[in-house]
Amino acid sequence: MTLILSLAVAILFASGAYLMLKHDLVRLIVGMVLIGNAANLFIMAAALRIGDAPVYPIEDETSDPLVQAMTLTAIVISFAVSALVLALAYRVYIAHASVDMRELSLAEEEQADIDDTLDGEPEPMLDVDDSSIGESSPVGAADAGEAKTR
Amino acid sequence: MIVLPLGILWFGAVLLAILDGTRTKNALLAIGLLASALLATIWLGFDIVANGPRSMVIGGWEQGVGITLSVDTLGIIFATLSLTVLLAALVFETANRVRARVFPALVLFMGVGLTGLFFTGDVFNFYVFFEIAMISAYVLASYGETPRQFRAAFLFIVVNLLGSMLFLISIAAIYHITGRLDMAGIAAQIPLVAESPVLLIATLIFVAFSTKLGLFPFHFWLAPVYTGTRPSVAAILSGALANIGSYGLLRFGADLLPRELADGAPVLIVLGTVSIIYGAVQSVSRHSPSEVLAYSAIGQVGYIMIALAIGGEVGFFAVILYAVINGLNKGLLFLTVGLRGWLVGASFVVGAFSVAGVPPAAGFLGKISIFWAAIEDDAWSIVFLVFLGSALSFLYMFQLYQRRFWIAREDEVESSRLPQVIVTALAIGLLIVGLWPEPLLDITDHAVSGLLDSPAVGVSP
Amino acid sequence: MSDRTVTTTVLTQVAARILLIPIFVVAIGIMIKGYVDIGDGFSAGVIASLGVALQVMVFGPEELTRLPVIQRAPKGTFLGLLIALLTAFVPAVRGQPLMTHWPPAGEAAIHFGTVEFITAVAFDVGVFLVVFGFGVGVTATLARAQERKSSMAGLFSRPGDAGEAGERS
Numbered sequence: 001m002t003l004i005l006s007l008a009v010a011i012l013f014a015s016g017a018y019l020m021l022k023h024d025l026v027r028l029i030v031g032m033v034l035i036g037n038a039a040n041l042f043i044m045a046a047a048l049r050i051g052d053a054p055v056y057p058i059e060d061e062t063s064d065p066l067v068q069a070m071t072l073t074a075i076v077i078s079f080a081v082s083a084l085v086l087a088l089a090y091r092v093y094i095a096h097a098s099v100d101m102r103e104l105s106l107a108e109e110e111q112a113d114i115d116d117t118l119d120g121e122p123e124p125m126l127d128v129d130d131s132s133i134g135e136s137s138p139v140g141a142a143d144a145g146e147a148k149t150r
Numbered sequence: 151m152i153v154l155p156l157g158i159l160w161f162g163a164v165l166l167a168i169l170d171g172t173r174t175k176n177a178l179l180a181i182g183l184l185a186s187a188l189l190a191t192i193w194l195g196f197d198i199v200a201n202g203p204r205s206m207v208i209g210g211w212e213q214g215v216g217i218t219l220s221v222d223t224l225g226i227i228f229a230t231l232s233l234t235v236l237l238a239a240l241v242f243e244t245a246n247r248v249r250a251r252v253f254p255a256l257v258l259f260m261g262v263g264l265t266g267l268f269f270t271g272d273v274f275n276f277y278v279f280f281e282i283a284m285i286s287a288y289v290l291a292s293y294g295e296t297p298r299q300f301r302a303a304f305l306f307i308v309v310n311l312l313g314s315m316l317f318l319i320s321i322a323a324i325y326h327i328t329g330r331l332d333m334a335g336i337a338a339q340i341p342l343v344a345e346s347p348v349l350l351i352a353t354l355i356f357v358a359f360s361t362k363l364g365l366f367p368f369h370f371w372l373a374p375v376y377t378g379t380r381p382s383v384a385a386i387l388s389g390a391l392a393n394i395g396s397y398g399l400l401r402f403g404a405d406l407l408p409r410e411l412a413d414g415a416p417v418l419i420v421l422g423t424v425s426i427i428y429g430a431v432q433s434v435s436r437h438s439p440s441e442v443l444a445y446s447a448i449g450q451v452g453y454i455m456i457a458l459a460i461g462g463e464v465g466f467f468a469v470i471l472y473a474v475i476n477g478l479n480k481g482l483l484f485l486t487v488g489l490r491g492w493l494v495g496a497s498f499v500v501g502a503f504s505v506a507g508v509p510p511a512a513g514f515l516g517k518i519s520i521f522w523a524a525i526e527d528d529a530w531s532i533v534f535l536v537f538l539g540s541a542l543s544f545l546y547m548f549q550l551y552q553r554r555f556w557i558a559r560e561d562e563v564e565s566s567r568l569p570q571v572i573v574t575a576l577a578i579g580l581l582i583v584g585l586w587p588e589p590l591l592d593i594t595d596h597a598v599s600g601l602l603d604s605p606a607v608g609v610s611p
Numbered sequence: 612m613s614d615r616t617v618t619t620t621v622l623t624q625v626a627a628r629i630l631l632i633p634i635f636v637v638a639i640g641i642m643i644k645g646y647v648d649i650g651d652g653f654s655a656g657v658i659a660s661l662g663v664a665l666q667v668m669v670f671g672p673e674e675l676t677r678l679p680v681i682q683r684a685p686k687g688t689f690l691g692l693l694i695a696l697l698t699a700f701v702p703a704v705r706g707q708p709l710m711t712h713w714p715p716a717g718e719a720a721i722h723f724g725t726v727e728f729i730t731a732v733a734f735d736v737g738v739f740l741v742v743f744g745f746g747v748g749v750t751a752t753l754a755r756a757q758e759r760k761s762s763m764a765g766l767f768s769r770p771g772d773a774g775e776a777g778e779r780s
Contacts, residue, residue, distance in 0.1 A: 077281045208710050
């Protein structure tokens, strides 16, 4: 069982790390989600005892409920983070019609040239409406807050 | 009493998340809340110095069952430092006009995360608060919304998420080998288990926190992020958020895993040395002010590592002192980046002297404490290294000053008065700490003695 | 999005409509039963927001504005967080540790059927509101992204780039 779990964690982590090296933002986000799940699986694997579900009425030997609580919290957090990152990627897409890191860095260089000529602090380039990130961000933080209180 | 700062920040953050933060009225409300949380923290600090650490088990459970909140002097020092930097950055941004409606709320959420993790006595709870702070930082990093900021935010998120996951995995591993999540319980159990698995976990924790700090092999994200974000956000990231790294290394290294810290000391010294040299050389060769400061931040982390590796009373003393002063320096210097004017120039000089370790600025204390630790340890190569590093940092700070404030340009517009005053206030604070260091030294001493003979360590289970 | 709406069959549409109310009932049941059985506010919130996500997938983002409950859900996040924080912090004002519930263990609580009203229930309701609001907010953001994208298709000259793949996945 330990071997299977550790293999699963390793494969998830490795595929996540591979995806994180990509230029495409969406692949990168999928990579993050995979690594998050690898961590969650690792927490489950770190249980002190593995048995039946720890739900009343208790009959046989039960699993360690603490790791399950921890995993739930970690899932909530990674859910919030991935939603946040997706919203950010969407924001990038609106502003630049691209989710490729290389194109973004090209745009950055152009912006840097503009900044150099102006020699001021960089101004927001596109004034898109605040709704998408303005809504998702406090909710993301709020959700992490919720995770804490559990 | 422990919950007062947390409560103020948390309710305030929720309240401000509903309100529109771009209005000055709401930003002022946020400033008021943050300031009162800071005062509450300081008040709590006086109480703790007088009466010893306080702790509370959430929900009235027994010790070791429920989540523990516990505050000692170390936590208070870092909480006060972080809230001060957050407050300065928020006031600065308000004076400059807030551009996003969530900015004040996010600063408060980050305050919740930071105070929470400095005040918690439970490793998993530490992770949760850590994520609250990190999520706010992820959003803050994209604040401004130019391509640069987006790219910086993505880089920041990817690298730090990886660091968080490593930390989460190491917490699960600690739980697996000790069966505890409360720090006191872990500290009691760790000496009983075999060393090799713990060493592996300690390495993971070290990597996670070094990534936050931007130590040499994990530094690659730092420069683009610090240069890409806006000055106030860069100040928050380097002055407040990076404290997680130094606090985490102290808490987990010195408090929970002292044996593994002693084993890893040679590695820390090597990495710290490389960091100092790399940071200094890169800073000397850079031109844009935020780049110089970002690479200088990598160098400064090296000093903290070396002090941590020396360990013992003098070593940890130097770590805390250096982390505090470094946080203030970085907060001040990053805020000066976008400004012009003679007041800013003077403040910059104070900050630069502080980084280089020239009296009377506060940085002198940090440098001298590291000298002292190295001499105590008879490590003359380190003494030489610190001297070299200081000389180089003086060089690059002077170059920066020369480039920015000596040459008067025609198109130069002096920034508005209010941000300048804020920066000056921070600089005066640094000078006061440098001229009248006794309170800081006393409280650091108190924190170190708390760290070395905390009841958690050394109690047989 | 509009293409997708056309491809959903009547069967899915009817099923989605019929399922909405039972999903909410199950969610509330899970939230309330959490103290004697499996479940809590978090899972209830996830189930309820999945119900909303199903409606949006089948009928399109207009669905988000049809029901006032769903429309106000994102705002409810803050209300929920406030409720949860209050139940957590009020004991601290009374000098007890954080999150101590009231009435304390072993004492009589007000019953409504088999449901016991203790402050922990209020906390869970808060958690439910947070999660439900968050779920609906995320669904709304992503649904708007879909809509925006189809309306912007002519605006940008590179429709075949990686962004397309991203939106599709």
